[in-house]
Amino acid sequence: MRCECLFFLLIYSLRIDSKSDYQWSYDQDFFNGPQYWGRVVKEWWMCERGQIQSPIDIQPKQLLFDSSIKPIKLDKVQVVSEMVNVGQMIRVRIGYSRARPSVNITNGPLNGYQYRVQRIDFHFGNTTHNGSEHTINGRRYPMEVQLVAFNTDIYPNFTTASKSPHGIAILSILVDFGEETNMELLKMTIATASVTYKDKRVQLAEFEPWRLLPMTRDLITYEGSLTTPGCDETVTWILLNQPIYITKDHFFEWSKLYFSQESQIKAPIGPNYRATQKTNNRLVRTNIQHKTNHNCKLSVGRVFYRANQYSMRKN
Ligand SMILES: *[C@@H]1O[C@H](CO)[C@@H](O)[C@H](O)[C@H]1NC(C)=O
Ligand SMILES: *[C@@H]1O[C@H](CO)[C@@H](O)[C@H](O)[C@H]1NC(C)=O
Ligand SMILES: *[C@@H]1O[C@H](CO)[C@@H](O)[C@H](O)[C@H]1NC(C)=O
Ligand SMILES: *[C@@H]1O[C@H](CO)[C@@H](O)[C@H](O)[C@H]1NC(C)=O
Numbered sequence: 001m002r003c004e005c006l007f008f009l010l011i012y013s014l015r016i017d018s019k020s021d022y023q024w025s026y027d028q029d030f031f032n033g034p035q036y037w038g039r040v041v042k043e044w045w046m047c048e049r050g051q052i053q054s055p056i057d058i059q060p061k062q063l064l065f066d067s068s069i070k071p072i073k074l075d076k077v078q079v080v081s082e083m084v085n086v087g088q089m090i091r092v093r094i095g096y097s098r099a100r101p102s103v104n105i106t107n108g109p110l111n112g113y114q115y116r117v118q119r120i121d122f123h124f125g126n127t128t129h130n131g132s133e134h135t136i137n138g139r140r141y142p143m144e145v146q147l148v149a150f151n152t153d154i155y156p157n158f159t160t161a162s163k164s165p166h167g168i169a170i171l172s173i174l175v176d177f178g179e180e181t182n183m184e185l186l187k188m189t190i191a192t193a194s195v196t197y198k199d200k201r202v203q204l205a206e207f208e209p210w211r212l213l214p215m216t217r218d219l220i221t222y223e224g225s226l227t228t229p230g231c232d233e234t235v236t237w238i239l240l241n242q243p244i245y246i247t248k249d250h251f252f253e254w255s256k257l258y259f260s261q262e263s264q265i266k267a268p269i270g271p272n273y274r275a276t277q278k279t280n281n282r283l284v285r286t287n288i289q290h291k292t293n294h295n296c297k298l299s300v301g302r303v304f305y306r307a308n309q310y311s312m313r314k315n
Helices: 002-014 034-040 158-162 183-194 248-256
Strands: 064-066 072-074 079-085 090-094 104-107 115-124 143-151 168-177 201-207 219-224 235-240 244-246 300-302
Touching: 079 183, 090 183, 104 143, 115 248, 143 158, 183 201, 183 244, 183 248, 244 248
Parallel strands: 168 235, 168 244
Antiparallel strands: 064 300, 072 104, 079 090, 079 201, 090 115, 104 115, 115 143, 143 168, 219 235
């Protein structure tokens, strides 16, 4: 009893007003871990109370086929960008200039809106654990790469969009082990050597985000939230239906990255994923067409496909 009281006192006294000062973590055993995000900072209450949170476990048998979802379009251009170790993850911030226009996402399930890619977040494991946020039929993948974009048709900036309806779209790519590493992911992997500790940053030359995408038109989409505080429920998630690949050796490079600054105790970043959240009967839609379905007159129906199909297909 006494311990419990002390514990809550601790949480209470840690409640801070300035959310930007608060270093949340993925550590389940610590007071700034995911189970407390919604309690320690008032503005992050959705992390605790939200009902359409992310990530989720994607269950192939529950997917609803929707023939109206077009493939996603991502601009095929080079960007100006910078990789940063923000502590909780590795993030690539995308800039833009007259010479280097912003990268936009359109089509797919985005209702005609255009979204600008603001940053790319990397979630990864360690040498013994996988680190994707979304799972497929309970299976966690080694990594997940998230292209986070905001709706530039109706919002002036990312901050406003992240608090507003249809504000954010996240294009998510799962990464599996393979014999070769996706070329663009290899560039990222090499760059991580310059951002071993928190607050380190490095400019990336000749980065083309679209090259991180697998060769597929198939996607899975649902409405959810940011997976980091404040967990705002303004996100249209789009998961591509094939992974890209990384070798184990390259994957291990990501486990040499630290949550802390150079002078501090070395705590690794990975695994940096939030636990899967309840779906609460949300629709998870797909445009995955199956040859066996072609003779059916169904435009909307349940798709039945082998649970392991996801990992069988190569890019
Ligand atoms: C993305 O959209 C912006 C307008 O919001 C435009 O200025 C820019 O040229 C577009 N990017 C590309 C690569 O077409
Ligand atoms: C990897 O992460 C898991 C979960 O946090 C942890 O239990 C395990 O000890 C870590 N493995 C290594 C080699 O650090
Ligand atoms: C981790 O990923 C590997 C490679 O995709 C896979 O074989 C393994 O089953 C995954 N582990 C878990 C616990 O999901
Ligand atoms: C975003 O736009 C809103 C509304 O125009 C403005 O009040 C706010 O200062 C802007 N935030 C940033 C970070 O630019």
